[in-house]
Amino acid sequence: MTDVDINAVAKSFGATPVLSGITAQFGEGSFTSLLGPSGSGKTTLLRIVAGFVAPDEGRVSIGGRDVTGTPVWARNIGMVFQSYALFPHMSVSDNVGFGLARRGIKGGAAKREIEAALELVRLPGYGARRPKELSGGQQQRVALARAIVTKPSVLLLDEPLSALDRRLRQEMQVELVRIQRASGLTTIFVTHDQEEALTLSDRVAILDRGRIVQIGAPAEIYERPKTRFAAEFLGDINLFEGIAAGGDWVALADGRLIACTGVLPPDGIRVTAAVRPEKIAIVSGDKAIREMGRDAGGEASREAANRLEATIASVVYAGAALTYKAEAAGRTVTIFAQNSDARPHAVGDAVTLVWSPGHTVLVEEDRP
Numbered sequence: 001m002t003d004v005d006i007n008a009v010a011k012s013f014g015a016t017p018v019l020s021g022i023t024a025q026f027g028e029g030s031f032t033s034l035l036g037p038s039g040s041g042k043t044t045l046l047r048i049v050a051g052f053v054a055p056d057e058g059r060v061s062i063g064g065r066d067v068t069g070t071p072v073w074a075r076n077i078g079m080v081f082q083s084y085a086l087f088p089h090m091s092v093s094d095n096v097g098f099g100l101a102r103r104g105i106k107g108g109a110a111k112r113e114i115e116a117a118l119e120l121v122r123l124p125g126y127g128a129r130r131p132k133e134l135s136g137g138q139q140q141r142v143a144l145a146r147a148i149v150t151k152p153s154v155l156l157l158d159e160p161l162s163a164l165d166r167r168l169r170q171e172m173q174v175e176l177v178r179i180q181r182a183s184g185l186t187t188i189f190v191t192h193d194q195e196e197a198l199t200l201s202d203r204v205a206i207l208d209r210g211r212i213v214q215i216g217a218p219a220e221i222y223e224r225p226k227t228r229f230a231a232e233f234l235g236d237i238n239l240f241e242g243i244a245a246g247g248d249w250v251a252l253a254d255g256r257l258i259a260c261t262g263v264l265p266p267d268g269i270r271v272t273a274a275v276r277p278e279k280i281a282i283v284s285g286d287k288a289i290r291e292m293g294r295d296a297g298g299e300a301s302r303e304a305a306n307r308l309e310a311t312i313a314s315v316v317y318a319g320a321a322l323t324y325k326a327e328a329a330g331r332t333v334t335i336f337a338q339n340s341d342a343r344p345h346a347v348g349d350a351v352t353l354v355w356s357p358g359h360t361v362l363v364e365e366d367r368p
């Protein structure tokens with residue numbers, strides 16, 4: 001069931017459009033990340049859902065009720081900001097209970113709710129402390145407890161982990177997913193961190209300059225990016241520019257053909273095909289190439305795999321993985337390989353790059 005429904009929302013600050021044509025649905029109990037670079041409009045969109053910012057156009061519904069004109073306090077949302085924004089002069093209990101007090105819930109009833117919320121974020125017994133007596137991770141858990149204690153219908157999180165160091169951040173990611181699952185709250189999570197978005201969410205919405213360019217399950221947006229921006233923002237990718245050449249074929253500038261998946265435009269139209277570096281295998285020797293041809297046909301069980309003759313230009317050793325750069329007819333291709341070969345390829349080696357047409361997806365060029 002749809003819980004949050006954003007319909008054709010637009011917002012400008014002065015003459016600058018910050019969001020345009022934002023339409024998205026968020027299912028009940030789902031965890032969706034809004035992912036985009038700094039300035040892409042993530043915070044503004046979250047603040048529109050919360051009610052801190054009014055959209056110029058469009059509607060927002062929560063739980064089937066149009067809340068476009070409803071003030072923040074009447075929307076029943078819980079929000080955690082990038083800076084924890086705890087009240088420093090108040091105890092942890094009073095911080096967590098702030099929203100309850102405002103709703104007139106006091107005494108034993110409030111105490112029970114506060115304790116349950118502190119239990120959920122694994123800080124039982126911390127109620128009497130002051131925020132400054134807590135670590136960054138603990139403060140962020142208090143902020144989370146404060147956001148969920150009022151049993152909101154939607155939880156909005158604006159880069160809540162970005163102030164934490166790497167290790168704590170990873171711990172808190174696990175905690176956040178646990179708390180979200182346990183509470184069943186519909187959650188919208190803002191981040192500019194690709195890996196965080198992919199690992200935490202059911203769905204990811206990618207924002208590029210105030211528009212959602214793609215929304216889908218993590219694997220879907222990673223494996224099937226729709227635009228050049230989405231492809232490049234989600235990690236390393238090889239882009240092959242060419243022209244549609246009939247069937248599934250793309251002709252590169254030097255006349256080589258690569259096969260791809262998806263619907264190609266009419267012959268002669270310029271297209272860009274994208275391949276993730278870990279999808280490409282490096283093989284040397286005729287036999288190896290024949291073997292690969294069979295396997296690399298991949299999901300579509302195509303008889304022919306894509307092949308490019310190349311020369312290894314660099315190898316970066318990172319323990320578990322190796323990153324190769326290979327020169328193939330004037331273009332540099334990046335390949336990620338597991339460090340499992342007895343003898344890795346060396347700079348100068350003549351090799352063949354082999355990959356499946358099923359892993360070769362067409363991406364749209366970004367709008368100007």
Ligand SMILES: Nc1ncnc2c1ncn2[C@@H]1O[C@H](COP(=O)(O)OP(=O)(O)O)[C@@H](O)[C@H]1O
Pocket residue numbers: 013018036037038039040041042043044045
């Ligand atoms: N209150 C405001 N007044 C004017 N411009 C703003 C305001 N809030 C945000 N902006 C501008 O809107 C754009 C998007 O901001 P924001 O939503 O904070 O992006 P993000 O969270 O993705 O970094 C930025 O260019 C920012 O400078």
Ligand SMILES: [Mg+2]
Pocket residue numbers: 042043044
């Ligand atoms: Mg922001």
